[in-house]
Amino acid sequence: MDLTEEQLLEAIRRVLSGAGPEVRVGAGDDAAVLAPTAGELVITADALVENVHFRRGPTGARDLGYKAIVVSLSDIAAMGASPRSAVCTLTLSRDVEASWVMELFGGMREACDEYALWLVGGDLSRGGEIAISITVTGEVAPGRAVLRTGARPGDRLVVTGELGGSAAGLRLTRLRKMPTKEQREAILRHMRPTARVGEGGVLARYGATAMIDISDGLSLDLSRLLSASGVAARLELGSVPVANLATLEDALGGGEDYELLATLPDPGTVDAAASELKEALGVSLSEIGVVEEGHGAVSVGDDGTEQPLEPTGWDHFR
Amino acid sequence: MDLTEEQLLEAIRRVLSGAGPEVRVGAGDDAAVLAPTAGELVITADALVENVHFRRGPTGARDLGYKAIVVSLSDIAAMGASPRSAVCTLTLSRDVEASWVMELFGGMREACDEYALWLVGGDLSRGGEIAISITVTGEVAPGRAVLRTGARPGDRLVVTGELGGSAAGLRLTRLRKMPTKEQREAILRHMRPTARVGEGGVLARYGATAMIDISDGLSLDLSRLLSASGVAARLELGSVPVANLATLEDALGGGEDYELLATLPDPGTVDAAASELKEALGVSLSEIGVVEEGHGAVSVGDDGTEQPLEPTGWDHFR
Numbered sequence: 001m002d003l004t005e006e007q008l009l010e011a012i013r014r015v016l017s018g019a020g021p022e023v024r025v026g027a028g029d030d031a032a033v034l035a036p037t038a039g040e041l042v043i044t045a046d047a048l049v050e051n052v053h054f055r056r057g058p059t060g061a062r063d064l065g066y067k068a069i070v071v072s073l074s075d076i077a078a079m080g081a082s083p084r085s086a087v088c089t090l091t092l093s094r095d096v097e098a099s100w101v102m103e104l105f106g107g108m109r110e111a112c113d114e115y116a117l118w119l120v121g122g123d124l125s126r127g128g129e130i131a132i133s134i135t136v137t138g139e140v141a142p143g144r145a146v147l148r149t150g151a152r153p154g155d156r157l158v159v160t161g162e163l164g165g166s167a168a169g170l171r172l173t174r175l176r177k178m179p180t181k182e183q184r185e186a187i188l189r190h191m192r193p194t195a196r197v198g199e200g201g202v203l204a205r206y207g208a209t210a211m212i213d214i215s216d217g218l219s220l221d222l223s224r225l226l227s228a229s230g231v232a233a234r235l236e237l238g239s240v241p242v243a244n245l246a247t248l249e250d251a252l253g254g255g256e257d258y259e260l261l262a263t264l265p266d267p268g269t270v271d272a273a274a275s276e277l278k279e280a281l282g283v284s285l286s287e288i289g290v291v292e293e294g295h296g297a298v299s300v301g302d303d304g305t306e307q308p309l310e311p312t313g314w315d316h317f318r
Numbered sequence: 319m320d321l322t323e324e325q326l327l328e329a330i331r332r333v334l335s336g337a338g339p340e341v342r343v344g345a346g347d348d349a350a351v352l353a354p355t356a357g358e359l360v361i362t363a364d365a366l367v368e369n370v371h372f373r374r375g376p377t378g379a380r381d382l383g384y385k386a387i388v389v390s391l392s393d394i395a396a397m398g399a400s401p402r403s404a405v406c407t408l409t410l411s412r413d414v415e416a417s418w419v420m421e422l423f424g425g426m427r428e429a430c431d432e433y434a435l436w437l438v439g440g441d442l443s444r445g446g447e448i449a450i451s452i453t454v455t456g457e458v459a460p461g462r463a464v465l466r467t468g469a470r471p472g473d474r475l476v477v478t479g480e481l482g483g484s485a486a487g488l489r490l491t492r493l494r495k496m497p498t499k500e501q502r503e504a505i506l507r508h509m510r511p512t513a514r515v516g517e518g519g520v521l522a523r524y525g526a527t528a529m530i531d532i533s534d535g536l537s538l539d540l541s542r543l544l545s546a547s548g549v550a551a552r553l554e555l556g557s558v559p560v561a562n563l564a565t566l567e568d569a570l571g572g573g574e575d576y577e578l579l580a581t582l583p584d585p586g587t588v589d590a591a592a593s594e595l596k597e598a599l600g601v602s603l604s605e606i607g608v609v610e611e612g613h614g615a616v617s618v619g620d621d622g623t624e625q626p627l628e629p630t631g632w633d634h635f636r
Contacts, residue, residue: 024358025463028546030396030530031362031456033463040342041359043438044349045453047407049445078348089365089451120361127367133407133451135363138349145351147343212348228346 005124008098015105016119023085023118032120034085039139044075050093050130058173061100063191064132065107071215072136073115073195074258078213080146080204081138083117083197088134091127104132115197144204146262151210151229155263156270157289160199160277163218164246165189167254172245186245193258198281203262206273211262217253220311221261222297229263232294235309238302241286253312263291323442326416333423334437341403341436350438352403357457362393368411368448376491379418381509382450383425389533390454391433391513392576396531398464398522399456401435401515406452409445422450433515462522464580469528469547473581474588475607478517478595481536482564483507485572490563504563511576516599521580524591529580535571538629539579540615547581550612553627556620559604571630581609 009028016027025033048054048068059067069086076083088108092101105122112119117136169190172183179187196213203211212225218240226233242251251257264270267287274285289300297309327346334345343351366372366386377385387404394401406426410419423440430437435454487508490501497505514531521529530543536558544551560569582588585605592603607618615627 024461025465029465029467030393031360031399031463033397033458034359034361036356036358036460038354040354041352041403041455042349043352043403043405043453043455045405045407045439045451046441047409047443047449047451049409049443049449051446052444075348079351081349085359085361087361087363087453089363091365091367091449121363123364125365125367126370127447127449128369129446131365131367131409131445131449131451133363133365133449135361135405135453137359137361137455140351142354143342145343145349147347149347 008101008124011102012105012122015102015109016122020118023120027121032085032087034120037139040142040145042076042079042081042138042140042145043135044072045133045135046072046075047131047133056130059191061103062107065104066111066192068132068134069108069111069117070193070195070258072134073117073197074213074215076136076138077195077197077200078211078260079138079140080144080200080208080211081140082201083115083136083138085118085120085137086112086134087121088132089123089125091125091131093127093129096130115195146204146208146211148210148212148225148228151225151231151263151291153231153291153293155209155265155291156267156287157233157235157261157291158264158270158285158287159241159259159261160196160283160285161259162241162243163214163257163259164250164254165243166193166256167250168243168246182244189243190256193256195258196260199277199283200260202276202280203260203273206269207265208262209265211260214257214259214261215255217255217312218261219252219309223311225261226297232292233289233297234292235289235297235299237299239286239288241284326419326442329420330423330440333420333427334440338436341438345439350403350405352438355457358460358463360394360397360399360456360458360463361453362390363451363453364390365449365451374448377509379421380425383422384429384510386450386452387426387429387435388511388513388576390452391435391515392531392533394454394456395513395515395518396529396578397456397458398462398518398526398529399458400519401433402455402457403436403438404430404452404454405439406450407441407443409443409449411445411447414448433513464522464526464529466528466530466543466546469543469549469581469609471549471609471611473527473583473609474585474605475551475553475579475609476582476588476603476605477536477559477577477579478514478601478603479577480559480561481532481575481577482568482572483561484511484574485568486561486564500562507561508574511574513576514578517595517601518578520594520598521578521591524587525583526580527583529578532575532577532579533573535573535630536579537570537627541629543579544615550610551607551615552610553607553615553617555617557604557606559602
């Protein structure tokens with residue numbers, strides 16, 4: 001790295017969002033300042049660490065920056081909240097070029113522009129490995145955040161979009177030949193995931209009783225939602241929307257899809273929410289099961305056979 | 319580490335701040351939710367990386383957690399804002415014990431309790447080295463944040479407390495014999511710095527035109543403030559408050575003191591603010607120079623000799 005910290009920070013400030021009416025003070029001071037809102041403040045943080053969450057070779061800096069924002073933003077979406085601001089801390093190893101850092105911030109800026117999010121601050125440190133920690137804030141009308149805890153027996157389990165695409169895409173990045181168009185699309189689902197922000201808002205408006213984003217695989221995130229709500233569920237395996245080139249196993253345990261898993265109070269609401277999502281956002285909503293009293297999840301196969309659904313997703317400490 | 323991520327998160331949740339009236343949703347959901355405020359949102363993030371900002375041996379986990387909060391909080395103080403919430407991402411290497419992590423969160427909780435800050439969320443990752451990234455939010459009355467950019471010629475330069483104590487304390491941690499009482503106090507200034515939150519509020523109320531926290535040494539942070547405001551300054555070296563056991567060099571370039579450097583409009587205001595700080599908080603305020611037109615800073619020795627003040631503080635990339 002041939003720049004001093006001050007020079008690099010100055011260069012980064014130029015790609016950060018400028019001060020708009022909402023941003024009273026942007027990057028460059030001790031802290032950023034944002035205009036007051038009538039809503040509640042929603043806040044969440046996530047880190048991406050080199051060789052754990054990404055490898056520098058296959059993942060370009062711009063894609064990585066974009067994805068770092070989406071990963072945190074997805075948690076804001078899962079509350080039914082609107083995104084507002086992002087701050088990041090970035091740890092850089094000695095072998096990182098300044099141009100790589102600028103590309104990374106370029107990707108972060110790109111995602112922020114796409115999701116109407118202000119990137120208002122950053123902090124740089126040296127370290128032995130690259131680590132990107134992003135905090136995203138959002139806003140929600142008082143009392144309207146959708147938690148993991150509200151699912152009730154009888155609610156319908158729904159999921160946006162398709163699952164397993166990211167896992168399939170990750171596998172395809174290891175291909176040693178030129179990918180087909182279909183394969184490129186799957187790779188893109190892994191490299192450039194979508195945060196379901198608009199979808200979270202629609203599901204909240206239709207009275208979602210609980211919601212979570214699927215970051216670690218359907219089976220693990222479903223078990224988190226059920227456990228937080230103190231309920232059980234029956235999952236119809238044949239109804240799980242499996243992405244193109246993915247397997248049911250990818251969908252259940254692959255992770256990084258960033259689709260939303262929610263519970264809606266009745267079939268009529270599911271149909272209405274599905275229509276609106278399809279028309280307004282072009283996104284499918286699949287009913288994949290039902291909430292029951294008890295503990296844990298049971299999967300139901302196409303032939304009616306039932307068995308306990310083991311959470312098979314990503315655990316950093318296993 | 320003998321725990322799964324879920325088990326460790328559950329243990330951490332128990333040391334995190336419980337939900338009070340201000341915290342609508344605490345740790346454990348996709349994101350935390352905080353009550354609306356009438357003020358502007360102030361937000362800042364900082365990271366502490368192993369072997370860059372701390373070494374695990376000399377720095378106990380509890381002190382480290384405490385300091386991680388103070389480092390970010392100090393930036394909120396430097397805006398004249400009130401602390402509100404904190405979220406953290408924590409990267410852990412494989413050799414870290416669960417008990418170490420619990421101590422770390424214990425220290426974070428301790429600092430949060432002391433400064434009336436809600437610790438509302440965390441994210442855990444694996445990595446090759448320990449890294450702690452903390453985002454702190456605060457609140458300030460609309461339009462009242464004190465920036466780095468407002469210093470004007472004629473303003474008086476003031477600094478809270480004493481400088482160089484952290485550098486002296488760091489040196490003393492390397493002593494191979496039992497420290498004296500005086501030495502222990504210096505070590506504590508390094509291990510358990512204070513965020514000047516109340517002091518920042520007082521200085522803002524007395525009309526501070528610019529403010530910055532001294533995290534990287536007086537000479538470097540002064541140069542940042544002057545450059546942001548587009549002004550110069552004369553610094554009276556004999557007036558710089560040097561901490562016990564520290565040198566003037568420690569005070570100018572040592573860093574990690576987390577005192578506040580501010581500009582006040584006139585000598586009368588300096589006296590009034592100093593009296594209030596002394597009476598209400600027991601903290602000294604020293605007038606150390608004056609803002610002038612131009613660029614850069616000049617130091618004035620006790621014998622009246624002047625020379626350019628070179629920023630000698632901490633740059634992660636040099």
